[in-house]
Amino acid sequence: MYSEVTMKSQTPQLKEARYELVEIPEPMGPVTVTVDRRKVLDYAYSEDDYGSWYFGDSPFGGPVGHPLVLANDLLFLFYENYDGNTAQGLHTHEHLTFHAPVKVGETVTVEGGYTQKYERRGQGYVVLEAEARGDDGRLLVRHVGKEIMRTVAGEVTGQHRTAGEARTRTVIGTVDPSVPPLGRARLDAPERAALPERTTAFTQDQMSVFSWAGRGYANVHTHPEKAAASGLDRTIVQAQQQTGLIIANLVDIFGKTFFTSGELDLRFVSPAFVGDELTTGGAVVAVTGDRLDLEVWVDKADGTRTALGWASARVDDDPERPAPVA
Numbered sequence: 001m002y003s004e005v006t007m008k009s010q011t012p013q014l015k016e017a018r019y020e021l022v023e024i025p026e027p028m029g030p031v032t033v034t035v036d037r038r039k040v041l042d043y044a045y046s047e048d049d050y051g052s053w054y055f056g057d058s059p060f061g062g063p064v065g066h067p068l069v070l071a072n073d074l075l076f077l078f079y080e081n082y083d084g085n086t087a088q089g090l091h092t093h094e095h096l097t098f099h100a101p102v103k104v105g106e107t108v109t110v111e112g113g114y115t116q117k118y119e120r121r122g123q124g125y126v127v128l129e130a131e132a133r134g135d136d137g138r139l140l141v142r143h144v145g146k147e148i149m150r151t152v153a154g155e156v157t158g159q160h161r162t163a164g165e166a167r168t169r170t171v172i173g174t175v176d177p178s179v180p181p182l183g184r185a186r187l188d189a190p191e192r193a194a195l196p197e198r199t200t201a202f203t204q205d206q207m208s209v210f211s212w213a214g215r216g217y218a219n220v221h222t223h224p225e226k227a228a229a230s231g232l233d234r235t236i237v238q239a240q241q242q243t244g245l246i247i248a249n250l251v252d253i254f255g256k257t258f259f260t261s262g263e264l265d266l267r268f269v270s271p272a273f274v275g276d277e278l279t280t281g282g283a284v285v286a287v288t289g290d291r292l293d294l295e296v297w298v299d300k301a302d303g304t305r306t307a308l309g310w311a312s313a314r315v316d317d318d319p320e321r322p323a324p325v326a
Contacts, residue, residue, distance in 0.1 A: 015081060102134060174283065234273040243264070269308060
């Protein structure tokens, strides 16, 4: 179920994933990744996202990868310098910009590194910036992720994981039931119009595929015994897997423009566990030029909000969207 990835380590020996060992700046990569049909199938399975553009014709001339098909190639780039099986971090923030689709069969290059480290409320945070480029050098996607490094998951997951972070804006997180809900992006969408919803419950098999268990990595996402050792009664859905759920919804809203102009800025505020029913939703915030600005979030069935943030992309008149593949 796993696509082959060529990884060329920058150091002769991998470091233990400890905050004290992080260097600033600390470059990582380049790593080459072939986005073949198997990689696309793995991602589609782990996210329940079998859209037609990923397996057949698309507006880009043939099949393309999901916008976040390189999710963990970007996020786990630190495995180039660190032993991934010693990592005990928690992903707290994710900022993504999408610039071009990746073609199925294309070999891309991922490169980046740690750019910041700081301590807040007794926890050590690191910032990893990375980007992926196509075989012709075009920019595909940029990633900036923050995580608490070398922590015990069970000691943090009951808290507000972004507490103490400086905020420049706030997610209101409500919709206006008096206005029609939004189906597809349009520039005359009323403020606070509700976005379409998408619901799933990730199984352990899906979580293991997404979090690279088949490549020999064992963590709180893939192995119940690792979760138990961290004080958890179940495995945790990787935050980036929740991001994929949101992005699938945004592709349904924006269509092809999300692949070339999409932006997503998320905070992960409460854990989601294996088997939890998760629903992504959101609301229209504003129109900025030819872009529609949204709030987005993920809620569990009991109403607990696990992720929230902002998204935007250009709006066009093309009604085509990926159709579900039977």
